[in-house]
């Protein structure tokens with residue numbers, strides 16, 4: 576067999592150097608500019624307040640990293656998919672929070688791709704400056720996986736719409752100034768055809784938010800009731816009835832970064848440090864537990880290699896392929912495996928849990944190491960990761976349809 580051309584490795588070197596250089600920049604940011612109080616809470620798996628999230632976003636602004644992947648003309652840095660991946664991996668590994676995506680990653684790109692010039696001028700600058708908080712109003716009590724079944728109605732009356740209906744599982748809308756919302760503007764033959772994309776001011780009369788406590792005892796999600804809410808017609812994005820197209824565009828951005836390898840790396844390192852420093856009353860067979868750790872490590876290496884390969888070769892102008900679904904499934908399953916193993920190791924000290932212990936500024940635990948409560952919270956909240964962002968069963972359907980034609 577012929578040797579591979581000797582230039583191929585040399586040709587790769589500058590790209591790998593650039594990748595490593597960018598990784599170094601993100602590590603420097605985490606060390607020098609990420610607010611220490613935010614890092615402490617993230618490393619302890621505590622619940623972050625709105626102020627914590629805003630402090631994180633504002634600390635990214637001087638480097639132009641709030642919306643790194645946006646086009647320069649709208650204030651971004653035109654990151655490649657690889658830079659996006661590296662930023663997410665290194666920042667999460669370095670103690671930065673998950674970047675809550677509703678403004679920067681979701682509605683921002685919809686507005687600059689499909690919105691009017693007036694909408695771009697009105698909405699993009701406050702997203703970049705972290706001055707307005709956004710929420711995503713897609714799911715309804717009868718429309719989650721089957722999103723096209725949504726029933727929230729928007730009736731056009733002159734220069735405005737009147738919107739009535741209910742949204743559910745709306746993350747962090749309790750902090751939101753605005754909610755982008757899928758609404759039904761007509762009853763067409765195909766349910767996807769009568770959907771439109773509206774921007775709703777959360778201060779509008781007729782909007783009511785009711786909290787839902789999740790099993791970690793924290794306030795992530797809500798119900799939103801819309802009772803004859805008046806929304807100016809100028810808040811319609813793109814064309815009436817084309818909301819499904821914009822929604823799919825947004826969902827493809829939602830899935831692109833769902834592997835969260837940086838978080839898995841951090842949590843696995845935490846588990847290994849715990850094992851090295853703290854005896855366990857929860858593990859009977861130590862050799863079997865060590866094998867579990869090795870298996871998780873292998874899954875993590877495989878997932879990282881897959882993600883890096885994909886990010887290096889992805890064409891950002893095309894919607895992501897089934898790779899995004901594979902990353903979502905593998906990434907979320909791995910997170911759950913790590914958090915389960917952590918609880919198993921903590922044994923009896925992981926039985927007592929009070930949400931008050933994870934809502935403060937410091938890690939507090941009635942039993943076990945100080946970050947035990949945070950580990951329990953991570954485990955409990957992590958149950959949701961295989962549901963949100965399109966459940967893992969739905970991701971499997973996407974893969975089987977695309978690859979097997981089923």
Ligand SMILES: Cc1cc2nc3c(=O)[nH]c(=O)nc-3n(C[C@H](O)[C@H](O)[C@H](O)COP(=O)(O)OP(=O)(O)OC[C@H]3O[C@@H](n4cnc5c(N)ncnc54)[C@H](O)[C@@H]3O)c2cc1C
Pocket residue numbers: 710711712713714716717718719720721743744745746747795796959962963964965966967968969972
């Ligand atoms: C913590 C959290 C935060 C969320 N944040 C938001 C948010 O900010 N905004 C928003 O709009 N939504 C949000 N969601 C909602 C989320 O998108 C939905 O929960 C999700 O799409 C599943 O829909 P569902 O809950 O209606 O479950 P269903 O669609 O009723 O599904 C129930 C079960 O059936 C399975 N299932 C359904 N259809 C199929 C099928 N065709 N094949 C195989 N299995 C199937 C599902 O996988 C699931 O296991 C959030 C959810 C959670 C848990």
